[in-house]
Amino acid sequence: MTTTDPTPATGAERTGAAPIPCPSVPAPDILRCASMELIVTDLKASRDFYVDLLGLVVTEEDENAIYLRTFEEFIHHNLILRQGPAPAVAAFSYRVRTPEDVDRAEAFFQELGCRTERRRDGFVRGVGDSVRVEDPLGFPCEFFHEVEHVERLAWRYELYGAGALVRLDHFNQVTPDVPRACRYMESLGFRITEDISDADGVEYAAWMRRKPTVHDTAMTGGSGPRMHHVAFATHEKHNIIYLCDKMGALRLSDRIERGPGRHGVSNAFYLYVLDPDGHRIEIYTQDYYTGDPDNPTVHWDVHDNQRRDWWGNPVVPSWYTEASTVLDLDGNPRQVADREEPSEMAVTIGADGFSYTREDDEDGRYRGEAAKGFKLGAQL
Amino acid sequence: MTTTDPTPATGAERTGAAPIPCPSVPAPDILRCASMELIVTDLKASRDFYVDLLGLVVTEEDENAIYLRTFEEFIHHNLILRQGPAPAVAAFSYRVRTPEDVDRAEAFFQELGCRTERRRDGFVRGVGDSVRVEDPLGFPCEFFHEVEHVERLAWRYELYGAGALVRLDHFNQVTPDVPRACRYMESLGFRITEDISDADGVEYAAWMRRKPTVHDTAMTGGSGPRMHHVAFATHEKHNIIYLCDKMGALRLSDRIERGPGRHGVSNAFYLYVLDPDGHRIEIYTQDYYTGDPDNPTVHWDVHDNQRRDWWGNPVVPSWYTEASTVLDLDGNPRQVADREEPSEMAVTIGADGFSYTREDDEDGRYRGEAAKGFKLGAQL
């Protein structure tokens, strides 16, 4: 782990894909990631998961869709569950600062040659004038400003469960070429806060933000475009532990995919769970302020075994390989392109992988079977 | 998980070893597990681990031994680290109610034909009249009442670290024949609170207590006699999480063997770490009161994947296979006998193992790759 001044992410663009040009028109002023629209195949089962298990608050619902929000939110929703034929993501939705920023978003993506669709009355309930785009990486993104205000339930403790989710924190997207994606996201106004790379300059993942947290979204190297996860924040770590305990009590422990643990990247406490369709949800708490323009970028060596779990607990392979399909603006699944560069899983786990706990550990301070500097090997 | 009235543990004695007779003399009135004497090979390295990392309090020390206690303790020590040639356990030490109970302990083990040694001035500093025995299972046990009182540091918050250990909670011992061990421990006055068995009546592990917690010690089936771990309690879960964070910061994450997690058995929150010699230490918090004579015994199916981790996180093989050598009263390592019955690891992990999250799960509530009802498979 090293830090640098906030220069662009260190990896070079290596794949055959042409760089994404930087538009001449100004980028929209994005406030924050605001909502995701998920396609689920059994709305009742998903309601059990998101409302009864995770405790998200229903703003409104009908037979086809449920609009959910977190306890500290004042806009209409942070998550839409929509009944559909196959699990997918219909929109990564960002809020912009002004109504005019919707115009800017439309112009920005039109200059990029992306398909865009503008609806003055919005695509979903509770949101007004919006533009949806198929972005250069193939993700369906939405930009809006007008939104229905609802009660911020922050003080309504009588409604809180023991694992209350208080904010939408971030998205995480899978894309084959991380440096290419970063350049594009930087042109859209995002800043890199942390990344994972190797000594050869291969970039495996990068975290980027608008609001001053570690991220509003991250680009994870892999076959894409796919949605890796969407993350909600709790106030404290015990809230996350409670969700694990509750999943055990409901005999759903096999839906806990990874964690709880402490991330190296972001320094946050985390948990990954899988919804009934296999969409991955992160529960997350306590990263740090990143709002200064010279906020140091944190670089992690892909071989550092504490980068993804500070305690060295193994990342399960499914976490690397599985992700959700994303849709185009017609609602059809996007084709995915494979990553050409090395995969983080391959270079760190298994016969050809390599990880360390203490780089250049020569001191022999610790003995015994488990002292190989890397825990996962002992489990395989 | 089922509960029964507090009958003896369900497994039958099956091995060739003769049952241990129940002495005709009264058993000593044991108050609680009180201390363990560990042999360590590098006293300085061990001090770094137990004092600087874990934050135990030094009562006294010299060049050969360090006497440590927890923050709520008022007797001289809960752990002795003694320099020696090879890692081992020299004593599992129990406090008894009265001075006469030391006599009773001596008579009890003499009737069993065990080797005993009585020292009126104690074997270690801070403890008076004591008897040490080689118990019928081959463990070196100590019984004492007289002890030097020291300051109970419960109110000395200025000395607490963020992961303060406040009590010695329990021992855990590896022995080949769990039912045989349970019969003997019951004759010594212990009561079974929980166990793990299978439909064929094989007993894999049993927890037993004197003080009204889930255990003062547990018998874990395996090659024995060996010491599996010794456990210290914190007040809250975040104290345990902090110790993980600190081990990450010190680049010692490879010494986190398992956890943190929630146990099924005991319902406690736990962490297992390894000291510089490979002795296993558990950090533990929040089990439940068991002091009523009809406290229900909790029985866990060995195939229940939530029995050892309520969240279904895998038990690493080293946790099943590794344990510390124990010494006889001359300080020589005890030979270990292998377990003849099936091992918990073999029946639950790997090619021939079998575990479930939901017994007889036919409902198909959850789809997708990770929905196999058992997480470990996905990692192998």
Place this chain on the structure above:
Amino acid sequence: MTTTDPTPATGAERTGAAPIPCPSVPAPDILRCASMELIVTDLKASRDFYVDLLGLVVTEEDENAIYLRTFEEFIHHNLILRQGPAPAVAAFSYRVRTPEDVDRAEAFFQELGCRTERRRDGFVRGVGDSVRVEDPLGFPCEFFHEVEHVERLAWRYELYGAGALVRLDHFNQVTPDVPRACRYMESLGFRITEDISDADGVEYAAWMRRKPTVHDTAMTGGSGPRMHHVAFATHEKHNIIYLCDKMGALRLSDRIERGPGRHGVSNAFYLYVLDPDGHRIEIYTQDYYTGDPDNPTVHWDVHDNQRRDWWGNPVVPSWYTEASTVLDLDGNPRQVADREEPSEMAVTIGADGFSYTREDDEDGRYRGEAAKGFKLGAQL
């Protein structure tokens, strides 16, 4: 704060009341405080308080009574709410080790000349053979062993609220003559763990236990017999804070009487709330193990401003003056006798009171208005 070997509480009996003789028959072997029977005047309002607000679990209920238990309990109930004409306490109920201990309790109190009533089928649902007595201090006490087992909900996290109460911890009783009460309770098998007294030997309060926590009950000096409070335990401090937050959200903050805070006595984290009838409930967590026979007794100076709140926050006068009426075995309110010795409130608060933060503080380390060594004065 000083500690001594576990000698009897330090205060002398000074009041005119004759000492309570020590019976010649053996005392019953009391396991623990087990339940309280409260008379409430509006069962629906009380249900809102204990079930909806505090989250206690209903074992059974009808139009006249509600039987409640905590999440880790396996006996039928820890609290009975019974509709009645005026707020009162009908029974302080203790569980004894064996059925024969009910006989012993009956004989013990008969030798003391106390009124007793035996019911082989119990006084309340879920409990069998019991004896109720009017004890020498005037309290209605119940002793039972037979009890219906119900599900221990410890693992049922899907039922836990954010402030889950997991155990009944203790009672607290108001009585005029604390030393006299202590002598009697010691004859019944209780041991003193902590007390508050002054340099003149006046005893203001004493804590005493059967199970190895700081107390099963406490004797608080004042007009009595009256019931000061009954306490339930949570796992962690944040559970207690949540209950405060919830009471704020329900606009019931005026029912938070005192706290949350850290006790000096017991070292536990606490909160006092008032039910709709004014019965005082404590929520409590994390005291320490006291089970050794030589557990040091902790003595607090009544003038030490940290004895009742370790952070020096003031004790509200109502906490000293208000308490619940107790009933005799006919259900009639007991007359109360006034305390003849000085009251803790009078000697510590107000014009004639005296408290210190630092005894003999001469060092002048801290300046300013609030540095008088005692916070309350600044508020009057």
Place this chain on the structure above:
Amino acid sequence: MTTTDPTPATGAERTGAAPIPCPSVPAPDILRCASMELIVTDLKASRDFYVDLLGLVVTEEDENAIYLRTFEEFIHHNLILRQGPAPAVAAFSYRVRTPEDVDRAEAFFQELGCRTERRRDGFVRGVGDSVRVEDPLGFPCEFFHEVEHVERLAWRYELYGAGALVRLDHFNQVTPDVPRACRYMESLGFRITEDISDADGVEYAAWMRRKPTVHDTAMTGGSGPRMHHVAFATHEKHNIIYLCDKMGALRLSDRIERGPGRHGVSNAFYLYVLDPDGHRIEIYTQDYYTGDPDNPTVHWDVHDNQRRDWWGNPVVPSWYTEASTVLDLDGNPRQVADREEPSEMAVTIGADGFSYTREDDEDGRYRGEAAKGFKLGAQL
């Protein structure tokens, strides 16, 4: 408690003081409150308080000054302690987005006719080009961009204490005319997030932010200019509770002025402590995101007894009346002007005060002495 769209704070300017004009030049783009410079009279005693007790990290120090930072900070310092003849505040320091914003700050205050002083090498160590101003309210403010980067210790858990302070969160300033102050702060780019007022339109306090938390500073009505407090954030509530426990252990409980508790305003968990000179420090955690331009403003009725403590615990008078002197740019104490409008303390506490727990409470749900809808009365 009601919410409105983010209109200006509701109170009108009523005092004789002329409104502060809105400059024609652009305001500097302020990132966040960044540091405070405190004058202390005994640097050693202050070091004991801020370093040994509160656990702030020393970036550098000499015989005259100590530069301190929090665990997640990467700029040189968040607090300067400087030896001086009398307790005071020398600077409220804000970081601006670019070097040019220092020029803008200088021009902004020059147009307001304020005294300014520019130093290209900074006024303090670790900070470059800065301007200090005597702002229109009489506060000494500093604006800088250039700053020395130091290690962000977020991952250095081995250095964390149990009460680790991770961020500077906000300032709080006392000024006679809150609406006048708000208008000025809005012209400087701040936004109001919450306020306290009454039905007559009197404004008692207002919270305002640049970074998207509830505040970077607040204006509290009273004799001013004075500094009310400076606040540092912890990750979790137990960190704050630990600081209380530690102050109890050090027999400094009389330096806990108020709390811990839950604020109504901001919804944060809080504690106020007093340093050796009487400077007030808040420890604070878990307010909410306010970064959207239409973030609803929360209005609190001054008579709502939960506005300053959600649990209704009383605000001690010293908290209302005491505050720190501020200096002019020559280092001389500023004269204070009295508030002409009603004081929050007078209208809510004591003989003429009025507060409620439940507005228009007619339902008589709760009985008894403490049920008067307002706790403080019972203590006076």
